[in-house]
Amino acid sequence: MRALVFDGALKVEEQHKEPQIGPGEALIEVRRAGICNTDLEITRGYLNFHGVLGHEFVGVVREVASQEDKTWLNKRVVGEINAACGRCATCRANRPTHCPNRTTIGIDRHDGAFAEFVRLPVVNLVEVPASIPDERAVFAEPLAASVQILEQLHIKPTDRTLVIGDGKMGLLICQVLRLTGAEVTLMGRHPEKGALVERQGVLFRTSIEPEKGGFDVVVECTGNSEGLKTAKSLIRPRGTLILKSTYHGQTTIPLSDFVVDEINIVGSRCGPFEPAIRLLERRLINVDQFISAEFSLKDGVAAFDAAFGKGNIKVQLRVNS
Amino acid sequence: MRALVFDGALKVEEQHKEPQIGPGEALIEVRRAGICNTDLEITRGYLNFHGVLGHEFVGVVREVASQEDKTWLNKRVVGEINAACGRCATCRANRPTHCPNRTTIGIDRHDGAFAEFVRLPVVNLVEVPASIPDERAVFAEPLAASVQILEQLHIKPTDRTLVIGDGKMGLLICQVLRLTGAEVTLMGRHPEKGALVERQGVLFRTSIEPEKGGFDVVVECTGNSEGLKTAKSLIRPRGTLILKSTYHGQTTIPLSDFVVDEINIVGSRCGPFEPAIRLLERRLINVDQFISAEFSLKDGVAAFDAAFGKGNIKVQLRVNS
Numbered sequence: 036m037r038a039l040v041f042d043g044a045l046k047v048e049e050q051h052k053e054p055q056i057g058p059g060e061a062l063i064e065v066r067r068a069g070i071c072n073t074d075l076e077i078t079r080g081y082l083n084f085h086g087v088l089g090h091e092f093v094g095v096v097r098e099v100a101s102q103e104d105k106t107w108l109n110k111r112v113v114g115e116i117n118a119a120c121g122r123c124a125t126c127r128a129n130r131p132t133h134c135p136n137r138t139t140i141g142i143d144r145h146d147g148a149f150a151e152f153v154r155l156p157v158v159n160l161v162e163v164p165a166s167i168p169d170e171r172a173v174f175a176e177p178l179a180a181s182v183q184i185l186e187q188l189h190i191k192p193t194d195r196t197l198v199i200g201d202g203k204m205g206l207l208i209c210q211v212l213r214l215t216g217a218e219v220t221l222m223g224r225h226p227e228k229g230a231l232v233e234r235q236g237v238l239f240r241t242s243i244e245p246e247k248g249g250f251d252v253v254v255e256c257t258g259n260s261e262g263l264k265t266a267k268s269l270i271r272p273r274g275t276l277i278l279k280s281t282y283h284g285q286t287t288i289p290l291s292d293f294v295v296d297e298i299n300i301v302g303s304r305c306g307p308f309e310p311a312i313r314l315l316e317r318r319l320i321n322v323d324q325f326i327s328a329e330f331s332l333k334d335g336v337a338a339f340d341a342a343f344g345k346g347n348i349k350v351q352l353r354v355n356s
Numbered sequence: 357m358r359a360l361v362f363d364g365a366l367k368v369e370e371q372h373k374e375p376q377i378g379p380g381e382a383l384i385e386v387r388r389a390g391i392c393n394t395d396l397e398i399t400r401g402y403l404n405f406h407g408v409l410g411h412e413f414v415g416v417v418r419e420v421a422s423q424e425d426k427t428w429l430n431k432r433v434v435g436e437i438n439a440a441c442g443r444c445a446t447c448r449a450n451r452p453t454h455c456p457n458r459t460t461i462g463i464d465r466h467d468g469a470f471a472e473f474v475r476l477p478v479v480n481l482v483e484v485p486a487s488i489p490d491e492r493a494v495f496a497e498p499l500a501a502s503v504q505i506l507e508q509l510h511i512k513p514t515d516r517t518l519v520i521g522d523g524k525m526g527l528l529i530c531q532v533l534r535l536t537g538a539e540v541t542l543m544g545r546h547p548e549k550g551a552l553v554e555r556q557g558v559l560f561r562t563s564i565e566p567e568k569g570g571f572d573v574v575v576e577c578t579g580n581s582e583g584l585k586t587a588k589s590l591i592r593p594r595g596t597l598i599l600k601s602t603y604h605g606q607t608t609i610p611l612s613d614f615v616v617d618e619i620n621i622v623g624s625r626c627g628p629f630e631p632a633i634r635l636l637e638r639r640l641i642n643v644d645q646f647i648s649a650e651f652s653l654k655d656g657v658a659a660f661d662a663a664f665g666k667g668n669i670k671v672q673l674r675v676n677s
């Protein structure tokens with residue numbers, strides 16, 4: 036099959052071996068996929084992953100291992116990217132995204148979705164309603180990661196919230212936070228990106244003076260360690276700081292300042308797919324405005340060049356569609 | 357001034373005395389007002405209130421008592437309906453809607469908004485952005501009461517929620533709950549009302565069989581004591597039951613069942629106006645579909661007849677507009 040592979044260099048292979056499904060798994064024919072910052076980081080050596088890239092996708096189930104999963108055949112699906120063992124204490128405690136035995140598609144010991152086919156456990160699949168076209172369904176994964184903030188934290192309608200970083204994740208998080216009724220401010224460097232969410236009732240600032248009071252909730256998603264300092268300067272005592280950035284290397288911080296001000300720090304990663312699909316179905320999130328370019332899978336290398344470029348927000352890959 | 361007064365009977369008075377503002381208060385020229393179930397209940401004797409009815413309104417500030425409040429003059433506003441003392445322990449603890457010395461417009465010792473003018477403390481006012489027309493701004497008060505649920509409770513995007521009662525309040529609450537990403541089911545008796553929220557991704561049922569599992573969150577807003585029994589039969593153990601119904605008389609319930617199943621019962625009344633205004637400004641709540649009739653204030657008695665009628669959802673009064 037055709038696949039976009041990273042093995043130290045990025046290349047399109049035409050004869051990549053098709054995935055073989057194991058017990059409980061489904062083979063999914065990929066229709067469309069999205070390029071994430073993590074994909075870009077992997078091509079710079081992040082996580083030392085070699086294999087088929089890609090974890091944001093929508094596709095159609097073409098094969099299942101178990102007779103009782105036949106109802107999934109020919110259904111259009113998105114999928115939770117962490118393939119958990121389902122048997123360990125963490126899985127039994129209903130925290131499969133933290134399963135110590137998990138593999139992660141396109142990221143950790145599991146071939147990804149920038150290919151004609153990808154395999155995933157059936158329990159990871161969520162059916163996509165007909166009203167959500169492929170190009171929106173691809174956003175289920177990053178949207179789920181944004182929704183995870185609402186799953187972890189009680190954000191009150193009267194809260195003042197701040198998102199730092201106007202990348203793909205920051206823009207999606209602003210759209211999720213605005214649903215709570217809370218005041219939402221986005222701080223970033225790109226007024227043209229800020230304008231996308233300003234028309235949805237989000238305030239955009241390129242800089243903010245620390246003030247008395249400060250923000251109740253600050254979401255750090257700049258992708259670098261500077262964001263944390265900014266976050267600390269703008270959060271109120273006893274406020275909650277959500278960490279979304281993942282980046283290579285160590286971070287040096289004045290941790291005692293967080294103790295003195297009694298800041299609640301919450302790490303946040305993958306989230307629930309079903310609510311993300313519901314929000315797309317209810318048309319409460321506008322993802323169309325974030326799609327800035329699309330390429331065929333055979334032009335995957337050019338797609339990555341575009342995704343690295345400053346002008347693009349989300350670059351998508353057409354696979355079997 | 358013209359006013360719709362209840363003094364045992366409902367009538368329009370043309371020469372009702374204008375309100376006199378006291379320290380910290382504003383005089384508001386009412387533009388439009390909405391009839392609530394509480395108004396209907398009052399004409400049946402509820403709370404034994406006599407005076408000008410009405411607490412859902414939008415108007416323009418025409419007079420203020422203090423020099424420092426002059427910036428409010430000529431601003432279009434909605435207003436929190438509880439006039440608190442601002443000095444007691446409850447007010448100092450930032451719970452003014454529970455101030456023991458409070459009066460409440462159109463409900464408790466304070467003339468209401470079905471009149472050409474109404475008075476309120478300036479601290480109760482919230483400016484209405486130009487993008488929200490009068491007929492939507494009038495919904496700020498009941499929408500704030502719906503938003504109060506999100507202020508009190510962490511509803512998770514993965515929760516299964518149920519609203520019992522398809523009246524005005526139930527329909528608004530469904531629209532607020534859908535923003536959380538949670539599954540939302542409305543149980544009611546009127547499929548034509550259910551249809552209004554079904555197209556927004558809310559499931560509508562006229563009856564639900566108790567099942568294993570049950571709902572994580574149940575909101576009871578039927579306006580009668582039968583709703584509580586239904587709620588108990590459909591909530592899961594350790595689930596949260598939000599009580600929105602207020603009605604005359606005592607309720608007999610098997611309270612031990614709530615202990616055995618460890619149900620969390622949360623009473624819920626008035627809510628924050630700023631988030632309600634933000635949600636209207638962001639066009640996340642469709643209130644237009646609920647306005648089923650409007651009358652001039654001089655036809656206020658006919659408006660109440662219409663509001664008592666089965667076919668109407670929200671009846672509005674044009675005052676100075």
